[in-house]
Amino acid sequence: MAFKKNIFDENNGAAFNCGPTVTYNGHMRKEKDWGCASHFHECAEILFCIDGCGSVLVEDQEYEMREGDIAIFNPFVSNATRHHNGEDFEFFFLGITDFSYPPFPLNTLMPDNTPVFSSGPYKKQLQFYFQELMRETANPEVLYMPAVSALANVIAIQVLRIWQFNSQMEKNKSDARSYSHFIKEYIDKNYHQAINLDTLSEASFISKSYISHQFKKDMGMSPIDYLIKKRIEIARYLLVNTHYPVAEVAKQIGYDNPLYFSALFKKNTGMSPTEYRKTYKQDRGAGIPKVIRKTEE
Numbered sequence: 001m002a003f004k005k006n007i008f009d010e011n012n013g014a015a016f017n018c019g020p021t022v023t024y025n026g027h028m029r030k031e032k033d034w035g036c037a038s039h040f041h042e043c044a045e046i047l048f049c050i051d052g053c054g055s056v057l058v059e060d061q062e063y064e065m066r067e068g069d070i071a072i073f074n075p076f077v078s079n080a081t082r083h084h085n086g087e088d089f090e091f092f093f094l095g096i097t098d099f100s101y102p103p104f105p106l107n108t109l110m111p112d113n114t115p116v117f118s119s120g121p122y123k124k125q126l127q128f129y130f131q132e133l134m135r136e137t138a139n140p141e142v143l144y145m146p147a148v149s150a151l152a153n154v155i156a157i158q159v160l161r162i163w164q165f166n167s168q169m170e171k172n173k174s175d176a177r178s179y180s181h182f183i184k185e186y187i188d189k190n191y192h193q194a195i196n197l198d199t200l201s202e203a204s205f206i207s208k209s210y211i212s213h214q215f216k217k218d219m220g221m222s223p224i225d226y227l228i229k230k231r232i233e234i235a236r237y238l239l240v241n242t243h244y245p246v247a248e249v250a251k252q253i254g255y256d257n258p259l260y261f262s263a264l265f266k267k268n269t270g271m272s273p274t275e276y277r278k279t280y281k282q283d284r285g286a287g288i289p290k291v292i293r294k295t296e297e
Contacts, residue, residue, distance in 0.1 A: 019153025020099035022145075025133055029090040030054065030083050038080040040073075043097040044109050046159060047071040047081070048119070050127055054089030055082050056116060063116040065089075068123040070159055071116045072109050079115075092130040096152050101160055109156065110163050117166045121202040122158060129155045166205055179206055180218035184226065191230045192254045197223065232268045235261070239277040246273045 023043045029051075038057060047056065053066045057080040058073065065071060073079045075097075083089035100106050119126050133151045136144055186203055187195065197208040200223055204211065215223045231253040238249045250261035266272050271279065 019149040019151075020096035020156060022148050022152045023095035023097055025092070025094045025130075025137060025148075025152075027090075027092050027130075027134055029088060030081070036080050036082075038078045040076050040078045041095055042075055043095040044075055044099075044107055045073040045079075046094045046096070046109070046155065047073070047091050048093070048126055048130060049089070049091045050123075050130075051090040052083065052088040054087070054091075055084060056080065057082065058115045059112070065091075065116060068119045069116055070119055070126075070162070072159070072163075073115065074108050074110075074112055077112060077115075092127075092134070094130070094133065094152060094155060096156060099153075099156065101156065110160065114163065114167070117163060118205055119162055120165075120205045122162055126155065126158060129158070162205075179204065179211070180215045183211060183215055183223055184219065187223065187227050187230055191227060191234065192252060194254065195227055228264065228268070231255070232265060235265060235273065236269070236276065236280075239273055240280045249273065 023041075047065075047070070049065045049067055049069045049071075051067055053064070055062050055064050056071045057063075057078075058071075059078055063071070071079075081089070081091075097107055101109065104110060129151055133148060133155070136147050136151065182204055183200055186200065193199075197211060200206075200211055201208045212222060215221075215226070219226060221229070234253050235249050238244055238252060239246075242249075244252065246262065247258040250256070250258045253261075255261040255264075262273055265276070269276060
């Protein structure tokens with residue numbers, strides 16, 4: 001078991017603090033067959049999983065944790081960490097006090113009923129902040145406490161922003177189609193980018209399996225099929241309304257390989273891009289879905 005924990009001397013530059021008081025911080029890698037007894041702290045604690053998987057026990061309720069997940073333990077809330085399935089469980093942890101982030105009470109990070117949630121696309125950013133915090137505390141320099149406090153403040157605020165986004169998505173759960181509409185709008189705006197289920201999961205904070213199931217249920221096709229459909233529609237518009245070479249049309253909609261694009265286009269339209277352009281070029285706009293013309297206006 002690899003373990004490092006730093007406990008702070010509050011007198012080193014405390015007068016310059018611009019964030020919460022950091023009680024402790026550290027890094028731990030729990031190897032197989034390790035666990036800790038349930039306990040609590042007088043401060044709030046943030047736990048951030050960076051590798052492996054495990055679980056946390058919060059007030060006798062167990063929550064699974066995987067890479068990128070965040071766990072929040074408010075003061076005096078009993079908690080314990082475990083790993084399962086024989087896998088390692090690596091995480092950073094941070095204890096803070098003397099803070100207030102409205103609308104929550106003093107020294108409270110968020111409601112006790114949402115202790116674990118995903119960091120989504122912010123994993124690398126959070127990991128960087130925690131690493132900087134470890135670096136700052138491993139070799140303390142003059143006025144290191146204000147620097148530590150500032151980093152802790154950034155971490156706490158970022159965690160709160162992620163939680164707020166997740167909470168907003170939860171509020172929309174009564175209308176499950178909102179998830180599908182979010183995914184659809186994301187694809188509509190980013191069809192020219194590299195998109196797969198991992199991308200959509202990170203952008204929406206929704207699991208890949210749920211995205212696939214709910215989107216197909218609401219839209220009648222998988223998210224990737226919708227992405228292809230969207231790209232082909234845009235390609236049809238570009239072939240008729242621009243002079244872009246086929247390779248450039250492919251690039252405009254997210255395909256670096258023009259041969260792959262041509263094969264996909266023919267599979268979906270029955271014609272090659274060149275044949276399609278020749279067929280519809282004279283009657284500009286023929287065969288182009290109205291929704292695409294509106295999108296481009």
